[in-house]
Each structure stands twice: as structure tokens, then as C-alpha cells.
Amino acid sequence: MSGIEIKNLHKRWATFDAVRDVSFTVAPGTLTVLLGPSGCGKSTTLRLIAGLDAATSGQILIGGRDVTTAPPARRGLAMVFQNYALFPHLSVAENILFGLKVRRVPAAERTRRLRKAADILGLGALLERKPSQLSGGQQQRVALGRAIVAEAPICLMDEPLSNLDAQLRHEMRKEIRSIQQSLNMTMVYVTHDQIEAMSLADQVILMRGGSIEQKAAPVDLYLKPATSFAARFIGTPPMNLIALANGKGGAIVKGSQGPALVEGSGDGLLLGLRPEEIRIEREGIVPATIRSIEYHGADSILECAVGDQLLLVRVEGIRRHTVGDTVRLGWLPEAMHIFDEAQSQRVERKVLVRQAEPALRVAT
Amino acid sequence: MTGAKNQITAWLLLLPAVVLLAAFTHVPAVMTFINSFYSTPRGTRPAKFKGVDQYANMLADPVFLAALKNNAIYAIGTVPAAIGLSLLMALIVNSSIRGKSLLRMSFFLPTVLPMIAVANIWLFFYTPGYGLIDRVLAPFGFAETNWLGDPSTALGSLMVLAVWKEAGFFMIFYLAALQQISPSLSEAASLEGASRWYFFRRVTFPLLMPTTLFVLINAIINSFRLIDHVIVLTRGGPDNASTLLLYYIYQTGFRFWDTGYAAALTMVLLALLAALAFIQFGVLDRKVHYK
Structure with a gap:
């Protein structure tokens, strides 16, 4: 050998x-x-x-x-x-x-x-x-x-x-x-x-x-x-990379009203979220509008607009969502990946998203 | 209704080709076959049916026998040499050496030139005393040679010219076939440690067999078919030392105007070529790998 x-x-x-x-x-x-x-x-x-x-x-x-x-x-x-x-x-x-x-x-x-x-x-x-x-x-x-x-x-x-x-x-x-x-x-x-x-x-x-x-x-x-x-290359569909911007109390999704997701300035940063890590929750972190729905059988891929950014969300089975619905999207803090847009390198930043209550996660 | 109409259209489209083929190939061939059984008509004497007399005469015709022997030597000498040379040239210009377009062009050049022009160039090469070959050989102590005038060298000189002329043409077919062979085959073989010669023997050459068969048949046909250089260089001489079969037919038919005998000779040539082609297909085809 x-x-x-x-x-x-x-x-x-x-x-x-x-x-x-x-x-x-x-x-x-x-x-x-x-x-x-x-x-x-x-x-x-x-x-x-x-x-x-x-x-x-x-x-x-x-x-x-x-x-x-x-x-x-x-x-x-x-x-x-x-x-x-x-x-x-x-x-x-x-x-x-x-x-x-x-x-x-x-x-x-x-x-x-x-x-x-x-x-x-x-x-x-x-x-x-x-x-x-x-x-x-x-x-x-x-x-x-x-x-x-x-x-x-x-x-x-x-x-x-x-x-x-x-x-x-x-x-x-x-x-x-x-x-x-x-x-x-x-x-x-x-x-x-x-x-x-x-x-x-x-x-x-x-x-x-x-x-x-x-x-x-x-x-x-x-x-x-x-x-x-690397984030974009791995995963089907690949990881969402959405632009962040400076906001009140931290970085917010570009074009949105908040809330702050990451500590510090947001300009020039990308937030990476895998479609399968995002959930639709009543108590979710950011409000979003459903733009389109792609049905795959076991799951569906929703395209959602948050601020002026688009991201894909994978939901299991058939959900009763229609295009134009307003929903809230939630995810775990460890699902967040922050990248420097110009360098394209991963950067470690303090995440401001709270760990969701166990009860709430089950409810989804 | 449309079926009949289609039929008419199809035949009309085929008509020009059929007319040309029939007028210049099929009808003359059949006429030649018929004429070969008749004597040559002369002036007031019409052609007379003579059966196979013309064919029987051949066996006693020393010039015919000489032409047959010369042509056999010519074919056996030029065909393998031209094929081997063309394969070698194709392998050279298919490799990644510098200036390979120039090489390709120079190898192919003899094919582009008309045979008559080529023969005239070689006439100068072979000129005794001040021709190219004698000039090159003179410093090495070789005496002046009458290449085309000596019965022992006349046929050989024609054969060298024929190989030079044919090889470039066949090279193109080999080159095309070589470029069909995926380069990953030689890479796979080199990973296994196969030498270039082993790879050529076990892979390249077998894969080129369809081309070799095609080239072989063409080369043999050409060795009976091309006589332009005979006319320019030796006119079959000296003493019929370089007479080839087709040249003898040409002489018999258009110099001596013995068209009946020429027709019989033509039939022999055709039969010979057909037999050779059938043997090649029959024997070699089974051994050839086609994609």
C-alpha cells in the first residue's frame, strides 16, 4: 500500500x-x-x-x-x-x-x-x-x-x-x-x-x-x-448566499427592515444559509414573501424574497403555501455562514440569532 | 398515384448519372467483351467471328507474356513499398513534431502533380551523366548509368517513381484513420508500460486494417492502371523490358490498330483485377476489424 x-x-x-x-x-x-x-x-x-x-x-x-x-x-x-x-x-x-x-x-x-x-x-x-x-x-x-x-x-x-x-x-x-x-x-x-x-x-x-x-x-x-x-458548489439546491447591509444594532439582510442577524457592519458580507436548514415558522426570524414554488414530490423548493434578496427554502411534503404569501423564516444560529464578498473567504462573526426554544421547533 | 410519381422523379434524378455511366463504362465494357471474339475489321473486310482464337494467341505472344511478368514484378515491388512508406509518413506527420504541416504538404505534393509532369521531372533525374541521380552518385565513384535505357534498370526506375508518386496519396488515408484513434488508447497502453512498437503492432496496426485493405486494393488497381510514366520515360523499352499490360493494350489497340486483339487483352486485364479484388476481400475481410 x-x-x-x-x-x-x-x-x-x-x-x-x-x-x-x-x-x-x-x-x-x-x-x-x-x-x-x-x-x-x-x-x-x-x-x-x-x-x-x-x-x-x-x-x-x-x-x-x-x-x-x-x-x-x-x-x-x-x-x-x-x-x-x-x-x-x-x-x-x-x-x-x-x-x-x-x-x-x-x-x-x-x-x-x-x-x-x-x-x-x-x-x-x-x-x-x-x-x-x-x-x-x-x-x-x-x-x-x-x-x-x-x-x-x-x-x-x-x-x-x-x-x-x-x-x-x-x-x-x-x-x-x-x-x-x-x-x-x-x-x-x-x-x-x-x-x-x-x-x-x-x-x-x-x-x-x-x-x-x-x-x-x-x-x-x-x-x-x-x-x-465552496458554499455554492456543494448541495442541491446549493447554499443561498444573500447580501447583508449595515443596519440598526448589526448587519441586516440587504433591503430589509431587520432584524440584525450578525454583530457589526454588514456591508460587503454574504450570509450563507442552506435551503434545507431554513424553516417556515410562526415565530421566525425574518419576514419573507413567497415568489415561486417548485414541487419535487418528497419536498418543494420555495423561492422567497427577504428585503431585496432571494433565497431558496426546502420544505418537506406538500405545504399549503401559495405564491404571494407572507411567511416568517427561521433557522438555527449554527446554520449561518458568513463570507467576505470581495475576498470570498469565510469570516467568523458573532451571530445575533437566538437558539430557538425546543417547543417552538417541534411546533413547526 | 404518388408512388408512380415518386418512381418517375427518382428515375429522372438518376438519369444523368445512369446515362454517363452506361455510355462510358457499361456499354464499352460489354462491347469490348463481344469484340474480343471477333477479328479486327480492316477496310473492306468486316469483323469475323473467331471464338476464343484471340485468347489462345496470347499464350504464344512473347510480348504479352513479358508484359504480364513485368506487371507482376511491378505490382509486387511497388504496392508493399508504397503502402509501407505511406504508413510511415502518416505516423511521422501524425506525431507532434515541429513543422508537421510543411512535412504533410511535401509528402502529399507528388499526388497533386500530374503524372506526365512528374515523369518529366524524373526524366531529368534519370538522365545519364548530368541527371540528378548520376550527379549525386558520381562523387562516390559510381559510373554513368543509363537508368532508363538499360533493360536491367528500366523497370526498377519506373517502380521507384511509382512508389514516390503513390505513397503521398495513401498517406492521406492513413492519416485520417490515425486521427480517428483516440489518444487515450496510447495513454492507457503507456500506463501499462507498452513500448511504442508493441502498441503499434497490437493496437494501431490492427485498427488501421480497414484502411490497409482499402489502400491495398487501390494500389493494386493503380499498378495496372497507371502507365502515363511508361509513355513519357521508356515507351515500354528497351526490348519490352518495361512494358506493362495496359501499355501493351494501348500499343496493340492504337498503334497497331489490332482492336480485336486489344479487346481480348483488355478482358484478361479486367478478369485479373476482378480476381485480385475478390481474393483480397475474401481473404482479408474476415481478419479486418471494422468499427
Whole structure:
């Protein structure tokens, strides 16, 4: 088992910096997800780790060994590509065994590993087929099979599920996680899908514009986003970020009559509130007007106006609200996240919202 | 009603192509086939039915046999060389080397030039004494060579020119096919530690097989079809050392005006090409992976 250590990694293409000063550590046997919108440098980072592109500066250590300039084959890793990179003229079995033949693994050992991978992935009946005769999900399994038989300590995955439909993506997600855990692989997984990241990862590295925005466990990323970008990126629907303004006795929601929510001045600050943390309460903190209602089945998303700011509120089941209703919105003090708008960084400010009485919370 | 109308429209739209094809391809082919069983009409003597006599004569015709042998040597010599060279050139210009557009253009240039022009350029290359080749070889102690005038080098000289002319054209097909191959395949192979040669042998070349088959058939047809350079450079000489089948047909038909015999020779050429194409499709097609 070996971990990965990335130190001040930098990749400069002719005109722009794709990866800027990225450093992180992947502990042995854990799964790290590189998450971010397209063009954030996550795939480039993965390709640098794989050795498919050369780093401009910085260091890559795998299992404590400096592999920054080592060829891909000498890094002890397997990789699953977004388009699977299956050889179209070779059968499933030949595709899976391609690398072992290159490495001159003895035939008996090849058969053993092939059988094991086919068992894990349920490919037994498909070994003689060509990739073109397989469904997208089956092709994905073959690509995984290739990574499994390599028995490399490290597995890299470049958006492996992005070509699958939603149902299949969910199944494969669980499967990848269970394979990673049962084979004790160290895995780096690239995706732009925050749900994939949250459900798979031991550690999420959120990237933007080539730099790391935040690296944290999924729980911490959700509970304590370090920047307003991280706050907006995680959650469905994402966190509301509403502008605050100076008011009487503290910061108020911009355009509202109060009350003061945060101590001190409010100009230039953003208040972050997750839609699922906001409740409609008789004794709520701020008055709001319902602008629109989106019904989702198990819950509904209400768009509410507070002052001149809009925020989304998730309510469970069917509530008897209509557009135009005036309601009061309440939330727990710890649900509030304050960000500096210009710096986009999280700031700690004293919150003036009282902890609601237990009785009142039950009443909602 | 509309069905009948559609039919008429369809046939009207096809008409120009059908007329052209029939007038210049199908009817002449059938006429040639029929003519090959008749003697050549001359002046007051009309054509007479002679059965397979024309075909039987071929077996005793030393020029025909020489042309057949020359053409076989020509095809076996030029086709693999042109294909190999074109694949090599395609691999070179498909890699990320500097100045690859310039290379692409220079590799493709011979294809753009008319064969007659190309042959005239090479006529200068081959000129004994002051031609390019002799000038280059002279400092190394080589004697003056009459490349096109010597029976032992005439056919070889034509073949070198043909390879040079054809390879650039086939390169385009290989280049197009190479660009269809996803770069992630070679990345996946490099992660496994496959050498470039191993990857070429196990992945690139098999994936190029449909192109190779297509190019092979075209190359073989061209080796029987293109004789412009023969006319410019050697006129089949010396002593029929560089006579190719089609050139012999041209000579028989339009120099000696023995059109009956020329028709029979043409049928042999057609049968030969058809047989070669069928063999290639039949044997190779099963081994080719199509996407």
C-alpha cells in the first residue's frame, strides 16, 4: 500500500496556468475526490499524477518515492479513462489482460487475475465479446477490470461515470466504492458531480481556476465551507448566499427592515444559509414573501424574497403555501455562514440569532 | 398515384448519372467483351467471328507474356513499398513534431502533380551523366548509368517513381484513420508500460486494417492502371523490358490498330483485377476489424 503526496504542483501550458501550486496528501487505502467545474485543473492534476503530462514544477511522491519525472508505467498505478480507452478490436478478456501481457505476467497468473476481476465485476459471460457489443455500463466494468487486474496500489479515475445514465451511475458509484475498500486501493477520483464526490470520498479536494479552494472530508465541506465558492458548489439546491447591509444594532439582510442577524457592519458580507436548514415558522426570524414554488414530490423548493434578496427554502411534503404569501423564516444560529464578498473567504462573526426554544421547533 | 410519381422523379434524378455511366463504362465494357471474339475489321473486310482464337494467341505472344511478368514484378515491388512508406509518413506527420504541416504538404505534393509532369521531372533525374541521380552518385565513384535505357534498370526506375508518386496519396488515408484513434488508447497502453512498437503492432496496426485493405486494393488497381510514366520515360523499352499490360493494350489497340486483339487483352486485364479484388476481400475481410 502506498499513499500519494503532491507538493506545490504547477502546470503551465503555453498561455495559462492549468494547475497552480497544488499540494495535498492521499493516505494509503483512502479515496480522494478532485472536484470542481470544468476547466478547474482537476483532470490535469490527475494526468500529472499519472505521468501523462509533465509537471512544470513541484513534486509528486508515490509511496514515498519521487516519481515527478518517472514514466507512467514506473509509477505503480492503474487508470480508468473517461471514455474507457478500450481497444475496439480486442475482446473483453484481451482488453483486461493487455497490461499483464505487456508486463509478461505468466499465463497461469493472468488467468487467475482475470477470473477474479470477472467475478468481482460480473463479466464472466462477456469475456469473448468485443467492446462494441457491450452497453455503456459493461464497458465501464471492463475498464475497471483492467485497473483491478493490474493490482497496482494506486488507481486513478478520470470522470469514470460521466457517460452513464443516472440510474447506472448510482449503482457503479456504490460498486467502485466497495471495490476500492475491499481491495484496499488508494484512489484518486476526478468528477464535476458534487453528489459523487460527497458519497464516495474520504477527502474532497475542491478546485477552481487551477488552485485548491478547499480540501476537507465531505462532512466538513458541507458543514463548514471555507469560501463562498465552496458554499455554492456543494448541495442541491446549493447554499443561498444573500447580501447583508449595515443596519440598526448589526448587519441586516440587504433591503430589509431587520432584524440584525450578525454583530457589526454588514456591508460587503454574504450570509450563507442552506435551503434545507431554513424553516417556515410562526415565530421566525425574518419576514419573507413567497415568489415561486417548485414541487419535487418528497419536498418543494420555495423561492422567497427577504428585503431585496432571494433565497431558496426546502420544505418537506406538500405545504399549503401559495405564491404571494407572507411567511416568517427561521433557522438555527449554527446554520449561518458568513463570507467576505470581495475576498470570498469565510469570516467568523458573532451571530445575533437566538437558539430557538425546543417547543417552538417541534411546533413547526 | 404518388408512388408512380415518386418512381418517375427518382428515375429522372438518376438519369444523368445512369446515362454517363452506361455510355462510358457499361456499354464499352460489354462491347469490348463481344469484340474480343471477333477479328479486327480492316477496310473492306468486316469483323469475323473467331471464338476464343484471340485468347489462345496470347499464350504464344512473347510480348504479352513479358508484359504480364513485368506487371507482376511491378505490382509486387511497388504496392508493399508504397503502402509501407505511406504508413510511415502518416505516423511521422501524425506525431507532434515541429513543422508537421510543411512535412504533410511535401509528402502529399507528388499526388497533386500530374503524372506526365512528374515523369518529366524524373526524366531529368534519370538522365545519364548530368541527371540528378548520376550527379549525386558520381562523387562516390559510381559510373554513368543509363537508368532508363538499360533493360536491367528500366523497370526498377519506373517502380521507384511509382512508389514516390503513390505513397503521398495513401498517406492521406492513413492519416485520417490515425486521427480517428483516440489518444487515450496510447495513454492507457503507456500506463501499462507498452513500448511504442508493441502498441503499434497490437493496437494501431490492427485498427488501421480497414484502411490497409482499402489502400491495398487501390494500389493494386493503380499498378495496372497507371502507365502515363511508361509513355513519357521508356515507351515500354528497351526490348519490352518495361512494358506493362495496359501499355501493351494501348500499343496493340492504337498503334497497331489490332482492336480485336486489344479487346481480348483488355478482358484478361479486367478478369485479373476482378480476381485480385475478390481474393483480397475474401481473404482479408474476415481478419479486418471494422468499427
